[in-house]
Amino acid sequence: MISDSSLYSLAVFLGAAAMLLIVFYHFLEINSDEHASKNSPGNPGNIKDSVPGEKIARQVVQ
Template sequence: MISDDDLFSLAIFLGSVAMLLIVLYHFLEINAKTEAEPSPDSTTDTAASKKIPVGADPVAFTPGAAVASKVKPR
């Protein structure tokens, strides 16, 4: 059977290894090179591709809101 001293030593060792792996993971994650991100000029999400009406606020415009604004309340 495992003694209290052996269990204590095992717990300290495994805890230390876990903390070192966590620190290593964060170090590698912070210093990782990201893939080339597309520049904003080359994206295809433009107002013309989304067919937003001229003069509409692209943030506030939704097709459902346009339909709801045409319905007259009773």
């Protein structure tokens, strides 16, 4: 049988390894060629906003 301390150490190690892999995956995804070509200075990409522009313009005028 595996002891409690060994199981705890294994869980901590696997959790830390999973988090590092997630961060590494996102780093690779952001720096990929496909992502870089979409977000050039002339083309900001698909930016979604939860507030429509007309509503903001009305609030600024008031």
